[in-house]
Amino acid sequence: MSSRTGEPPVDSNVSAARATGSVPLLELRDLRLDLPVNGELKRVLHDVSLEVFPGEAFGLVGESGSGKSLTARSIARLLPRGAVSSGEIRFDGESVMDLSGSALRRHRIGAVSMIFQDPRAHTNPVRSIGDFLTEVLVKELGVPASEARRRAVQTLGEVGIADGERRLRQYPHELSGGMLQRVMIACALLAEPRLILADEPTTALDVITQSEVIAILDELRRERGLALLFITHDLELAAAVCDRSAVMYAGSIVELQTSQQLNNEPLHPYSAALMAARPSVDVTSRRLAAISGRPLSAFETPFGCAFAGRCPHRQPRCVETAQELRAVAGGLVRCCRAEELRGLLTVGEEAEVQTRA
Protein backbone atom coordinates (compact mmCIF):
# COMPACT_ATOMS: atom_id res chain seq x y z
CA MET A 1 0.00 0.00 0.00
CA SER A 2 1.45 3.32 -0.97
CA SER A 3 1.51 6.13 1.51
CA ARG A 4 2.96 9.50 0.74
CA THR A 5 5.01 11.36 3.26
CA GLY A 6 3.39 13.88 5.54
CA GLU A 7 0.15 11.98 5.80
CA PRO A 8 -1.14 10.48 8.99
CA PRO A 9 -0.36 6.76 9.17
CA VAL A 10 -3.67 5.11 8.46
CA ASP A 11 -4.34 1.50 7.71
CA SER A 12 -6.26 -0.19 4.98
CA ASN A 13 -9.82 0.99 5.52
CA VAL A 14 -9.61 4.70 5.06
CA SER A 15 -6.94 4.54 2.44
CA ALA A 16 -8.68 1.94 0.33
CA ALA A 17 -8.98 4.33 -2.57
CA ARG A 18 -5.35 5.31 -2.22
CA ALA A 19 -4.26 1.71 -2.49
CA THR A 20 -5.33 1.68 -6.10
CA GLY A 21 -2.50 4.10 -6.71
CA SER A 22 -4.71 6.91 -7.93
CA VAL A 23 -4.09 10.50 -6.91
CA PRO A 24 -6.84 12.53 -5.30
CA LEU A 25 -8.98 14.70 -7.55
CA LEU A 26 -9.81 17.01 -4.67
CA GLU A 27 -7.62 17.73 -1.70
CA LEU A 28 -8.46 19.98 1.24
CA ARG A 29 -5.64 20.70 3.70
CA ASP A 30 -6.33 22.61 6.90
CA LEU A 31 -9.08 24.66 5.35
CA ARG A 32 -10.12 27.51 7.61
CA LEU A 33 -12.90 29.93 6.98
CA ASP A 34 -13.88 33.10 8.79
CA LEU A 35 -17.04 35.06 8.05
CA PRO A 36 -18.01 38.53 9.17
CA VAL A 37 -20.73 38.58 11.84
CA ASN A 38 -21.72 42.08 12.93
CA GLY A 39 -18.47 43.45 11.56
CA GLU A 40 -16.32 40.89 13.33
CA LEU A 41 -14.71 37.87 11.71
CA LYS A 42 -15.91 34.59 13.21
CA ARG A 43 -14.42 31.18 12.55
CA VAL A 44 -16.83 28.78 10.84
CA LEU A 45 -14.43 26.09 9.58
CA HIS A 46 -11.49 24.76 11.60
CA ASP A 47 -8.73 22.97 9.73
CA VAL A 48 -10.87 20.79 7.50
CA SER A 49 -8.78 18.20 5.63
CA LEU A 50 -10.08 15.55 3.27
CA GLU A 51 -9.45 13.98 -0.12
CA VAL A 52 -11.81 12.76 -2.78
CA PHE A 53 -10.56 10.37 -5.46
CA PRO A 54 -11.80 10.03 -9.03
CA GLY A 55 -14.90 7.83 -9.08
CA GLU A 56 -15.28 8.09 -5.33
CA ALA A 57 -18.38 9.16 -3.41
CA PHE A 58 -17.36 10.95 -0.24
CA GLY A 59 -20.04 11.64 2.36
CA LEU A 60 -20.23 14.69 4.58
CA VAL A 61 -22.64 14.28 7.48
CA GLY A 62 -23.03 16.01 10.81
CA GLU A 63 -24.79 18.64 12.79
CA SER A 64 -26.99 21.29 11.24
CA GLY A 65 -24.82 24.41 11.16
CA SER A 66 -21.53 22.51 11.45
CA GLY A 67 -20.12 23.82 8.17
CA LYS A 68 -20.99 21.22 5.54
CA SER A 69 -22.43 23.65 2.99
CA LEU A 70 -19.64 26.16 3.55
CA THR A 71 -17.06 23.43 2.96
CA ALA A 72 -18.71 22.67 -0.39
CA ARG A 73 -19.00 26.34 -1.25
CA SER A 74 -15.33 26.87 -0.45
CA ILE A 75 -14.45 24.25 -3.05
CA ALA A 76 -16.57 25.97 -5.71
CA ARG A 77 -15.25 29.34 -4.50
CA LEU A 78 -18.81 30.54 -3.94
CA LEU A 79 -18.45 32.21 -0.57
CA PRO A 80 -20.34 35.04 1.13
CA ARG A 81 -18.89 38.52 0.82
CA GLY A 82 -16.13 39.26 3.31
CA ALA A 83 -15.15 35.61 3.72
CA VAL A 84 -11.51 34.99 4.61
CA SER A 85 -10.12 31.52 4.05
CA SER A 86 -6.74 29.89 4.46
CA GLY A 87 -5.26 26.45 3.97
CA GLU A 88 -5.18 24.55 0.73
CA ILE A 89 -7.77 23.43 -1.77
CA ARG A 90 -6.32 21.49 -4.68
CA PHE A 91 -8.27 20.23 -7.62
CA ASP A 92 -6.41 17.84 -9.89
CA GLY A 93 -3.20 18.97 -8.22
CA GLU A 94 -3.76 22.69 -8.77
CA SER A 95 -4.61 25.22 -6.13
CA VAL A 96 -8.06 26.76 -6.49
CA MET A 97 -7.64 29.18 -3.59
CA ASP A 98 -6.53 32.10 -5.74
CA LEU A 99 -8.43 31.41 -8.93
CA SER A 100 -10.12 34.38 -10.50
CA GLY A 101 -11.58 35.54 -13.78
CA SER A 102 -11.72 33.02 -16.59
CA ALA A 103 -9.78 30.38 -14.67
CA LEU A 104 -12.40 30.51 -11.92
CA ARG A 105 -15.19 30.27 -14.50
CA ARG A 106 -13.57 27.20 -15.99
CA HIS A 107 -13.26 25.70 -12.52
CA ARG A 108 -16.97 26.22 -11.85
CA ILE A 109 -18.06 24.84 -15.19
CA GLY A 110 -15.93 21.97 -16.39
CA ALA A 111 -14.37 20.97 -13.08
CA VAL A 112 -16.94 21.16 -10.32
CA SER A 113 -20.71 21.57 -10.33
CA MET A 114 -22.74 22.36 -7.29
CA ILE A 115 -26.22 21.08 -6.48
CA PHE A 116 -27.46 23.60 -3.96
CA GLN A 117 -29.29 22.68 -0.77
CA ASP A 118 -32.11 25.15 -1.44
CA PRO A 119 -32.95 25.03 -5.14
CA ARG A 120 -35.60 27.74 -5.01
CA ALA A 121 -33.11 30.23 -3.62
CA HIS A 122 -30.71 29.42 -6.45
CA THR A 123 -33.00 29.79 -9.42
CA ASN A 124 -34.18 33.04 -10.90
CA PRO A 125 -37.99 33.25 -10.60
CA VAL A 126 -38.37 35.17 -13.87
CA ARG A 127 -36.23 32.90 -16.02
CA SER A 128 -37.61 29.75 -17.57
CA ILE A 129 -36.33 26.29 -16.70
CA GLY A 130 -35.14 25.97 -20.31
CA ASP A 131 -32.94 29.07 -20.07
CA PHE A 132 -31.60 27.93 -16.72
CA LEU A 133 -30.66 24.49 -18.03
CA THR A 134 -29.15 25.51 -21.35
CA GLU A 135 -27.35 28.72 -20.41
CA VAL A 136 -23.98 27.19 -19.56
CA LEU A 137 -24.06 24.81 -22.53
CA VAL A 138 -24.86 27.56 -25.00
CA LYS A 139 -22.91 30.49 -23.59
CA GLU A 140 -19.86 28.79 -22.13
CA LEU A 141 -19.49 25.54 -24.02
CA GLY A 142 -20.65 26.69 -27.45
CA VAL A 143 -23.34 24.04 -27.88
CA PRO A 144 -26.01 25.07 -30.44
CA ALA A 145 -29.30 26.09 -28.77
CA SER A 146 -31.41 23.31 -30.27
CA GLU A 147 -28.87 20.68 -29.32
CA ALA A 148 -28.70 22.12 -25.77
CA ARG A 149 -32.49 21.86 -25.45
CA ARG A 150 -32.44 18.30 -26.73
CA ARG A 151 -29.85 17.35 -24.13
CA ALA A 152 -31.77 19.16 -21.41
CA VAL A 153 -34.96 17.24 -22.22
CA GLN A 154 -33.06 13.97 -22.25
CA THR A 155 -31.39 14.64 -18.91
CA LEU A 156 -34.70 15.68 -17.35
CA GLY A 157 -36.08 12.35 -18.52
CA GLU A 158 -33.24 10.55 -16.80
CA VAL A 159 -34.06 12.18 -13.47
CA GLY A 160 -37.71 11.19 -13.85
CA ILE A 161 -39.23 14.31 -15.40
CA ALA A 162 -40.93 12.86 -18.44
CA ASP A 163 -42.60 15.85 -20.09
CA GLY A 164 -39.35 17.76 -20.46
CA GLU A 165 -40.39 19.85 -23.48
CA ARG A 166 -43.20 21.42 -21.51
CA ARG A 167 -41.15 21.77 -18.35
CA LEU A 168 -38.52 23.81 -20.22
CA ARG A 169 -41.18 26.45 -20.90
CA GLN A 170 -42.21 26.63 -17.25
CA TYR A 171 -40.92 28.82 -14.44
CA PRO A 172 -39.54 27.71 -11.06
CA HIS A 173 -42.75 28.44 -9.11
CA GLU A 174 -44.67 26.13 -11.40
CA LEU A 175 -42.57 23.15 -10.39
CA SER A 176 -42.83 21.12 -7.21
CA GLY A 177 -39.97 21.19 -4.71
CA GLY A 178 -38.63 17.83 -5.82
CA MET A 179 -38.94 18.68 -9.51
CA LEU A 180 -36.91 21.83 -9.02
CA GLN A 181 -34.32 19.84 -7.11
CA ARG A 182 -34.12 17.46 -10.08
CA VAL A 183 -33.73 20.43 -12.43
CA MET A 184 -30.70 21.38 -10.28
CA ILE A 185 -29.34 17.85 -10.57
CA ALA A 186 -29.90 17.85 -14.34
CA CYS A 187 -28.12 21.19 -14.56
CA ALA A 188 -25.10 19.80 -12.73
CA LEU A 189 -25.05 16.71 -14.94
CA LEU A 190 -25.34 18.67 -18.19
CA ALA A 191 -22.03 20.44 -17.56
CA GLU A 192 -20.31 17.02 -17.36
CA PRO A 193 -18.06 18.03 -14.47
CA ARG A 194 -15.41 15.82 -12.88
CA LEU A 195 -16.68 16.49 -9.36
CA ILE A 196 -20.21 17.16 -8.19
CA LEU A 197 -20.72 18.95 -4.90
CA ALA A 198 -24.11 17.59 -3.98
CA ASP A 199 -25.56 19.46 -1.00
CA GLU A 200 -28.49 17.39 0.26
CA PRO A 201 -29.45 16.66 -3.35
CA THR A 202 -32.32 14.29 -2.63
CA THR A 203 -34.09 15.74 0.43
CA ALA A 204 -37.11 16.78 -1.65
CA LEU A 205 -37.37 13.47 -3.49
CA ASP A 206 -39.50 10.46 -2.69
CA VAL A 207 -37.40 7.37 -2.02
CA ILE A 208 -38.15 5.81 -5.42
CA THR A 209 -37.00 8.88 -7.35
CA GLN A 210 -34.05 9.17 -4.98
CA SER A 211 -32.97 5.67 -5.87
CA GLU A 212 -33.17 6.53 -9.58
CA VAL A 213 -31.04 9.64 -9.17
CA ILE A 214 -28.44 7.78 -7.13
CA ALA A 215 -28.32 5.08 -9.81
CA ILE A 216 -27.45 7.69 -12.44
CA LEU A 217 -24.69 9.16 -10.27
CA ASP A 218 -23.32 5.66 -9.60
CA GLU A 219 -23.24 4.94 -13.30
CA LEU A 220 -21.34 8.14 -14.05
CA ARG A 221 -18.88 7.32 -11.30
CA ARG A 222 -18.19 3.93 -12.82
CA GLU A 223 -18.16 5.02 -16.44
CA ARG A 224 -16.60 8.45 -16.30
CA GLY A 225 -14.83 8.48 -12.95
CA LEU A 226 -17.11 11.23 -11.71
CA ALA A 227 -16.33 12.08 -8.09
CA LEU A 228 -18.99 13.08 -5.60
CA LEU A 229 -18.94 15.09 -2.41
CA PHE A 230 -22.27 14.07 -0.96
CA ILE A 231 -23.76 16.07 1.90
CA THR A 232 -26.68 14.40 3.58
CA HIS A 233 -28.50 13.97 6.88
CA ASP A 234 -29.64 10.51 5.90
CA LEU A 235 -27.05 8.25 7.50
CA GLU A 236 -28.42 5.11 5.82
CA LEU A 237 -28.19 6.82 2.47
CA ALA A 238 -24.60 7.93 3.17
CA ALA A 239 -23.73 4.36 4.13
CA ALA A 240 -25.30 3.00 0.95
CA VAL A 241 -23.92 5.60 -1.47
CA CYS A 242 -20.54 6.71 -0.13
CA ASP A 243 -17.25 4.89 0.05
CA ARG A 244 -16.01 7.03 2.91
CA SER A 245 -17.67 9.66 5.07
CA ALA A 246 -16.61 12.45 7.37
CA VAL A 247 -18.65 13.58 10.36
CA MET A 248 -18.61 17.31 11.11
CA TYR A 249 -19.29 19.01 14.40
CA ALA A 250 -18.90 22.73 15.13
CA GLY A 251 -16.78 23.47 12.06
CA SER A 252 -14.43 20.49 12.39
CA ILE A 253 -14.20 16.95 11.11
CA VAL A 254 -14.48 14.74 14.19
CA GLU A 255 -14.37 11.41 12.39
CA LEU A 256 -13.43 10.08 8.95
CA GLN A 257 -14.13 6.46 8.11
CA THR A 258 -15.37 4.08 5.51
CA SER A 259 -19.12 4.60 5.48
CA GLN A 260 -19.82 0.99 6.36
CA GLN A 261 -17.54 1.13 9.36
CA LEU A 262 -18.98 4.47 10.45
CA ASN A 263 -22.44 2.98 10.35
CA ASN A 264 -21.49 -0.20 12.19
CA GLU A 265 -18.97 1.05 14.69
CA PRO A 266 -18.68 4.83 15.00
CA LEU A 267 -15.52 5.90 16.83
CA HIS A 268 -16.46 9.37 18.02
CA PRO A 269 -19.07 9.83 20.77
CA TYR A 270 -20.81 12.50 18.65
CA SER A 271 -21.09 10.13 15.68
CA ALA A 272 -22.47 7.43 17.94
CA ALA A 273 -24.99 9.80 19.52
CA LEU A 274 -26.08 10.91 16.05
CA MET A 275 -26.66 7.32 14.96
CA ALA A 276 -28.70 6.72 18.11
CA ALA A 277 -31.01 9.64 17.32
CA ARG A 278 -32.28 8.09 14.08
CA PRO A 279 -35.95 7.23 13.89
CA SER A 280 -36.69 3.74 12.62
CA VAL A 281 -39.02 2.91 9.79
CA ASP A 282 -39.94 -0.37 11.51
CA VAL A 283 -40.56 0.64 15.14
CA THR A 284 -42.14 3.68 16.73
CA SER A 285 -40.15 4.85 19.73
CA ARG A 286 -41.83 6.57 22.62
CA ARG A 287 -39.21 9.27 22.56
CA LEU A 288 -36.33 9.85 20.16
CA ALA A 289 -32.85 10.12 21.62
CA ALA A 290 -31.88 13.72 20.85
CA ILE A 291 -28.41 14.67 22.09
CA SER A 292 -28.84 16.72 25.22
CA GLY A 293 -27.43 20.23 25.45
CA ARG A 294 -27.19 22.92 22.83
CA PRO A 295 -25.33 22.76 19.50
CA LEU A 296 -22.18 24.84 19.47
CA SER A 297 -21.11 27.29 16.79
CA ALA A 298 -17.57 26.80 15.54
CA PHE A 299 -16.33 30.09 16.99
CA GLU A 300 -17.57 29.25 20.47
CA THR A 301 -15.66 25.98 20.74
CA PRO A 302 -13.56 25.79 23.88
CA PHE A 303 -10.03 24.43 24.02
CA GLY A 304 -9.90 20.68 23.63
CA CYS A 305 -12.91 18.75 22.45
CA ALA A 306 -15.81 20.75 20.99
CA PHE A 307 -18.30 18.05 21.94
CA ALA A 308 -17.10 17.65 25.54
CA GLY A 309 -19.92 19.75 27.04
CA ARG A 310 -22.51 17.28 25.74
CA CYS A 311 -20.51 14.08 25.88
CA PRO A 312 -21.48 11.33 28.34
CA HIS A 313 -17.89 10.04 28.22
CA ARG A 314 -16.17 13.32 29.10
CA GLN A 315 -13.10 13.33 31.32
CA PRO A 316 -10.94 16.24 32.45
CA ARG A 317 -8.27 15.51 29.82
CA CYS A 318 -10.82 15.96 27.03
CA VAL A 319 -10.76 19.71 27.60
CA GLU A 320 -7.21 19.96 28.93
CA THR A 321 -5.48 18.68 25.81
CA ALA A 322 -5.84 19.71 22.18
CA GLN A 323 -7.77 17.07 20.22
CA GLU A 324 -6.12 16.07 16.97
CA LEU A 325 -7.54 13.90 14.22
CA ARG A 326 -5.76 10.58 14.89
CA ALA A 327 -5.68 7.20 13.20
CA VAL A 328 -7.66 4.64 15.16
CA ALA A 329 -8.95 1.29 13.98
CA GLY A 330 -8.70 2.09 10.30
CA GLY A 331 -10.37 5.49 10.63
CA LEU A 332 -9.50 8.98 11.76
CA VAL A 333 -11.03 10.34 14.92
CA ARG A 334 -10.71 13.48 17.04
CA CYS A 335 -11.22 11.96 20.49
CA CYS A 336 -8.51 11.16 23.02
CA ARG A 337 -10.58 8.31 24.45
CA ALA A 338 -11.38 6.64 21.13
CA GLU A 339 -9.41 3.44 21.85
CA GLU A 340 -10.90 2.83 25.29
CA LEU A 341 -14.40 3.63 24.06
CA ARG A 342 -14.28 1.19 21.16
CA GLY A 343 -17.23 -1.14 21.29
CA LEU A 344 -18.82 0.81 24.15
CA LEU A 345 -20.37 3.62 22.13
CA THR A 346 -23.11 1.58 20.51
CA VAL A 347 -24.14 -0.28 23.67
CA GLY A 348 -26.55 2.43 24.77
CA GLU A 349 -28.27 2.28 21.44
CA GLU A 350 -28.86 -1.45 21.66
CA ALA A 351 -30.21 -1.14 25.18
CA GLU A 352 -32.59 1.50 23.89
CA VAL A 353 -33.79 -0.67 21.05
CA GLN A 354 -34.67 -3.44 23.49
CA THR A 355 -36.85 -1.16 25.57
CA ARG A 356 -38.76 0.12 22.58
CA ALA A 357 -42.40 -0.82 22.50
Added chain:
Amino acid sequence: MHEQVISAEGLRKVFIARGASAGDGKIVAVDDISFMVSDGGSLAIVGESGSGKTTVARMLVGLTRPTAGRIVIAGQDRTKPCKRSSKRQARGRDIQIVFQDPYSSLDPRQTAAQSIEEVLKLHFSLSRADRADRVQRLAGQVGLDERQVGARPRALSGGQRQRVAIARALAAEPKALVLDESVASLDVSIQAQILNLLADIREQTRISYVFISHDLAVVRQVADHVLVMQHGRAVESGSTEQILGSPEHPYTKLLRSSVPGRGWKPARRNARQA
Protein backbone atom coordinates in the same frame (compact mmCIF):
# COMPACT_ATOMS: atom_id res chain seq x y z
CA MET B 1 -64.80 13.41 22.11
CA HIS B 2 -62.75 14.11 19.00
CA GLU B 3 -63.74 17.01 16.86
CA GLN B 4 -62.70 17.32 13.26
CA VAL B 5 -60.26 20.19 13.00
CA ILE B 6 -59.57 19.73 9.31
CA SER B 7 -61.96 18.30 6.80
CA ALA B 8 -61.10 18.22 3.10
CA GLU B 9 -63.64 16.86 0.66
CA GLY B 10 -63.12 16.10 -3.01
CA LEU B 11 -60.24 18.55 -3.44
CA ARG B 12 -59.19 19.17 -6.99
CA LYS B 13 -56.73 21.59 -8.52
CA VAL B 14 -56.15 22.18 -12.20
CA PHE B 15 -53.32 24.45 -13.30
CA ILE B 16 -53.29 26.03 -16.72
CA ALA B 17 -49.77 25.68 -18.03
CA ARG B 18 -48.04 28.71 -19.44
CA GLY B 19 -47.49 29.05 -23.16
CA ALA B 20 -49.12 25.73 -23.86
CA SER B 21 -51.27 25.20 -26.89
CA ALA B 22 -54.93 24.40 -26.26
CA GLY B 23 -55.54 20.89 -25.00
CA ASP B 24 -52.21 19.95 -23.49
CA GLY B 25 -52.21 23.02 -21.29
CA LYS B 26 -53.95 21.58 -18.25
CA ILE B 27 -52.20 19.98 -15.33
CA VAL B 28 -54.45 18.16 -12.91
CA ALA B 29 -52.25 18.58 -9.85
CA VAL B 30 -54.77 17.30 -7.30
CA ASP B 31 -57.61 14.98 -8.17
CA ASP B 32 -60.39 14.14 -5.72
CA ILE B 33 -58.50 14.13 -2.43
CA SER B 34 -60.50 13.77 0.81
CA PHE B 35 -59.35 13.42 4.41
CA MET B 36 -60.12 14.47 7.96
CA VAL B 37 -57.88 15.26 10.89
CA SER B 38 -59.36 15.31 14.38
CA ASP B 39 -58.11 17.47 17.22
CA GLY B 40 -54.88 16.01 18.49
CA GLY B 41 -54.66 13.91 15.31
CA SER B 42 -51.75 13.70 12.92
CA LEU B 43 -52.00 12.81 9.25
CA ALA B 44 -48.97 12.20 7.05
CA ILE B 45 -49.18 12.78 3.32
CA VAL B 46 -46.49 10.88 1.45
CA GLY B 47 -45.96 10.06 -2.19
CA GLU B 48 -44.31 10.78 -5.46
CA SER B 49 -42.46 14.01 -6.05
CA GLY B 50 -44.88 16.19 -8.04
CA SER B 51 -47.95 14.25 -6.94
CA GLY B 52 -49.72 17.30 -5.49
CA LYS B 53 -48.81 17.28 -1.78
CA THR B 54 -47.70 20.90 -1.57
CA THR B 55 -50.72 21.96 -3.62
CA VAL B 56 -52.99 20.28 -1.05
CA ALA B 57 -51.10 22.08 1.72
CA ARG B 58 -51.45 25.44 -0.01
CA MET B 59 -55.18 24.93 -0.46
CA LEU B 60 -55.54 24.10 3.26
CA VAL B 61 -53.99 27.40 4.31
CA GLY B 62 -55.79 29.43 1.66
CA LEU B 63 -52.90 30.24 -0.64
CA THR B 64 -54.26 28.32 -3.60
CA ARG B 65 -57.89 28.24 -4.59
CA PRO B 66 -59.29 24.74 -5.18
CA THR B 67 -60.83 24.12 -8.60
CA ALA B 68 -63.38 21.96 -6.78
CA GLY B 69 -64.01 20.55 -3.34
CA ARG B 70 -64.56 21.87 0.13
CA ILE B 71 -62.30 22.69 3.08
CA VAL B 72 -63.57 23.15 6.62
CA ILE B 73 -61.13 24.18 9.33
CA ALA B 74 -62.16 24.44 12.98
CA GLY B 75 -65.80 24.60 11.94
CA GLN B 76 -65.36 27.39 9.37
CA ASP B 77 -65.70 26.95 5.63
CA ARG B 78 -62.24 27.85 4.32
CA THR B 79 -62.59 26.76 0.74
CA LYS B 80 -61.89 30.19 -0.66
CA PRO B 81 -58.74 32.15 0.03
CA CYS B 82 -59.60 35.10 2.27
CA LYS B 83 -59.23 38.58 0.92
CA ARG B 84 -59.84 40.68 4.01
CA SER B 85 -56.84 40.90 6.28
CA SER B 86 -58.91 40.46 9.45
CA LYS B 87 -60.16 37.16 8.05
CA ARG B 88 -56.65 36.13 7.12
CA GLN B 89 -55.51 36.89 10.63
CA ALA B 90 -58.27 34.76 12.16
CA ARG B 91 -57.28 31.98 9.83
CA GLY B 92 -53.70 32.29 11.07
CA ARG B 93 -54.80 31.29 14.56
CA ASP B 94 -56.57 28.25 13.14
CA ILE B 95 -53.94 26.94 10.77
CA GLN B 96 -50.27 27.66 10.08
CA ILE B 97 -47.83 26.22 7.59
CA VAL B 98 -44.10 25.60 7.52
CA PHE B 99 -43.08 25.70 3.87
CA GLN B 100 -40.93 23.21 2.04
CA ASP B 101 -38.33 25.86 1.17
CA PRO B 102 -37.83 28.15 4.14
CA TYR B 103 -35.49 30.49 2.32
CA SER B 104 -38.16 31.91 0.08
CA SER B 105 -40.77 32.06 2.86
CA LEU B 106 -38.63 34.07 5.28
CA ASP B 107 -38.22 37.80 4.77
CA PRO B 108 -34.54 38.32 3.87
CA ARG B 109 -34.48 41.66 5.72
CA GLN B 110 -35.77 40.32 9.02
CA THR B 111 -33.64 38.67 11.66
CA ALA B 112 -34.94 35.39 13.03
CA ALA B 113 -36.08 37.17 16.20
CA GLN B 114 -37.94 39.85 14.24
CA SER B 115 -39.74 37.32 12.11
CA ILE B 116 -40.91 35.34 15.15
CA GLU B 117 -41.86 38.54 16.96
CA GLU B 118 -43.93 39.69 13.99
CA VAL B 119 -46.22 36.68 14.39
CA LEU B 120 -46.59 37.32 18.12
CA LYS B 121 -47.49 40.95 17.48
CA LEU B 122 -50.11 39.93 14.97
CA HIS B 123 -51.91 37.45 17.16
CA PHE B 124 -51.35 38.39 20.81
CA SER B 125 -51.27 41.57 22.85
CA LEU B 126 -48.14 41.07 24.91
CA SER B 127 -45.82 43.53 26.58
CA ARG B 128 -42.49 44.04 24.89
CA ALA B 129 -40.73 42.09 27.65
CA ASP B 130 -43.16 39.18 27.47
CA ARG B 131 -42.76 39.09 23.73
CA ALA B 132 -38.99 38.99 24.01
CA ASP B 133 -39.29 36.15 26.53
CA ARG B 134 -41.55 34.22 24.24
CA VAL B 135 -39.14 34.68 21.29
CA GLN B 136 -36.26 33.38 23.43
CA ARG B 137 -38.28 30.39 24.55
CA LEU B 138 -39.39 29.44 21.04
CA ALA B 139 -35.84 29.84 19.71
CA GLY B 140 -34.51 27.66 22.51
CA GLN B 141 -37.11 25.02 21.82
CA VAL B 142 -35.94 24.65 18.23
CA GLY B 143 -32.25 24.78 19.21
CA LEU B 144 -31.24 28.22 17.96
CA ASP B 145 -28.71 30.25 19.94
CA GLU B 146 -28.46 33.99 20.50
CA ARG B 147 -26.30 34.75 17.50
CA GLN B 148 -28.55 32.76 15.20
CA VAL B 149 -31.66 34.48 16.53
CA GLY B 150 -30.08 37.81 15.67
CA ALA B 151 -29.06 36.70 12.16
CA ARG B 152 -30.81 37.24 8.82
CA PRO B 153 -31.69 34.18 6.73
CA ARG B 154 -28.68 34.66 4.45
CA ALA B 155 -26.30 34.10 7.33
CA LEU B 156 -27.97 30.91 8.52
CA SER B 157 -27.51 27.32 7.43
CA GLY B 158 -30.34 25.44 5.70
CA GLY B 159 -31.40 23.65 8.86
CA GLN B 160 -31.20 26.82 10.95
CA ARG B 161 -33.60 28.58 8.54
CA GLN B 162 -35.93 25.66 8.68
CA ARG B 163 -36.02 25.94 12.47
CA VAL B 164 -36.77 29.67 12.30
CA ALA B 165 -39.77 28.84 10.13
CA ILE B 166 -40.94 26.19 12.61
CA ALA B 167 -40.61 28.57 15.58
CA ARG B 168 -42.52 31.20 13.63
CA ALA B 169 -45.42 28.88 12.90
CA LEU B 170 -45.55 27.63 16.49
CA ALA B 171 -45.59 31.23 17.74
CA ALA B 172 -49.18 31.65 16.54
CA GLU B 173 -50.28 28.67 18.68
CA PRO B 174 -52.55 27.43 15.88
CA LYS B 175 -55.16 24.68 16.16
CA ALA B 176 -53.61 22.95 13.15
CA LEU B 177 -50.13 22.99 11.69
CA VAL B 178 -49.12 21.91 8.19
CA LEU B 179 -45.47 20.86 7.97
CA ASP B 180 -44.30 20.50 4.38
CA GLU B 181 -41.00 18.58 4.38
CA SER B 182 -40.08 20.68 7.38
CA VAL B 183 -37.53 18.53 9.12
CA ALA B 184 -35.72 17.34 6.00
CA SER B 185 -32.66 19.62 6.36
CA LEU B 186 -32.04 18.81 10.01
CA ASP B 187 -29.48 16.38 11.31
CA VAL B 188 -31.17 13.44 13.00
CA SER B 189 -30.42 14.68 16.52
CA ILE B 190 -31.94 18.12 16.01
CA GLN B 191 -34.71 16.45 14.05
CA ALA B 192 -35.33 14.21 17.07
CA GLN B 193 -35.47 17.28 19.30
CA ILE B 194 -38.05 18.92 17.00
CA LEU B 195 -40.13 15.76 16.64
CA ASN B 196 -40.15 15.33 20.43
CA LEU B 197 -41.19 18.98 20.76
CA LEU B 198 -44.03 18.54 18.26
CA ALA B 199 -45.18 15.45 20.17
CA ASP B 200 -45.16 17.38 23.46
CA ILE B 201 -47.15 20.26 22.01
CA ARG B 202 -49.65 17.82 20.59
CA GLU B 203 -50.07 16.17 23.97
CA GLN B 204 -50.43 19.48 25.79
CA THR B 205 -52.58 21.46 23.36
CA ARG B 206 -54.24 18.82 21.17
CA ILE B 207 -52.95 20.61 18.07
CA SER B 208 -53.47 18.71 14.79
CA TYR B 209 -50.72 18.08 12.27
CA VAL B 210 -50.67 17.51 8.55
CA PHE B 211 -47.19 16.22 7.98
CA ILE B 212 -45.81 16.00 4.45
CA SER B 213 -42.61 13.99 4.30
CA HIS B 214 -40.54 11.74 2.10
CA ASP B 215 -38.92 10.20 5.17
CA LEU B 216 -40.99 7.19 6.15
CA ALA B 217 -39.15 6.75 9.47
CA VAL B 218 -40.19 10.27 10.41
CA VAL B 219 -43.74 9.50 9.29
CA ARG B 220 -43.78 6.41 11.50
CA GLN B 221 -42.74 8.62 14.42
CA VAL B 222 -45.23 11.49 14.02
CA ALA B 223 -48.35 10.28 12.26
CA ASP B 224 -51.38 8.17 13.22
CA HIS B 225 -52.69 8.03 9.68
CA VAL B 226 -51.05 8.09 6.28
CA LEU B 227 -52.37 9.15 2.89
CA VAL B 228 -50.31 8.02 -0.11
CA MET B 229 -50.48 10.15 -3.27
CA GLN B 230 -49.42 9.49 -6.83
CA HIS B 231 -50.28 11.60 -9.90
CA GLY B 232 -52.62 13.80 -7.88
CA ARG B 233 -54.70 10.93 -6.55
CA ALA B 234 -54.87 9.02 -3.30
CA VAL B 235 -53.67 5.49 -4.00
CA GLU B 236 -53.92 4.22 -0.43
CA SER B 237 -54.72 5.48 3.03
CA GLY B 238 -54.96 3.96 6.48
CA SER B 239 -53.32 3.78 9.87
CA THR B 240 -49.56 4.32 9.94
CA GLU B 241 -49.05 0.76 11.13
CA GLN B 242 -51.09 -0.60 8.25
CA ILE B 243 -49.48 1.54 5.51
CA LEU B 244 -45.89 1.06 6.66
CA GLY B 245 -46.33 -2.44 8.05
CA SER B 246 -48.44 -4.09 5.37
CA PRO B 247 -48.89 -1.80 2.37
CA GLU B 248 -51.30 -3.08 -0.27
CA HIS B 249 -51.03 -0.83 -3.31
CA PRO B 250 -48.07 -1.65 -5.59
CA TYR B 251 -46.90 1.96 -5.44
CA THR B 252 -46.88 1.99 -1.64
CA LYS B 253 -45.06 -1.35 -1.62
CA LEU B 254 -42.38 -0.01 -3.95
CA LEU B 255 -42.09 3.12 -1.82
CA ARG B 256 -41.69 1.06 1.33
CA SER B 257 -39.03 -1.16 -0.22
CA SER B 258 -37.05 1.79 -1.64
CA VAL B 259 -36.07 3.14 1.78
CA PRO B 260 -32.26 3.05 2.03
CA GLY B 261 -31.01 0.38 4.41
CA ARG B 262 -29.31 -2.98 4.38
CA GLY B 263 -29.33 -4.50 0.92
CA TRP B 264 -30.53 -1.29 -0.77
CA LYS B 265 -29.72 -1.14 -4.47
CA PRO B 266 -30.38 2.03 -6.46
CA ALA B 267 -32.22 1.30 -9.71
CA ARG B 268 -32.67 3.34 -12.90
CA ARG B 269 -36.20 4.09 -14.01
CA ASN B 270 -36.00 2.05 -17.22
CA ALA B 271 -34.34 -0.85 -15.46
CA ARG B 272 -37.19 -1.05 -13.00
CA GLN B 273 -39.91 -0.93 -15.59
CA ALA B 274 -38.22 -3.52 -17.76
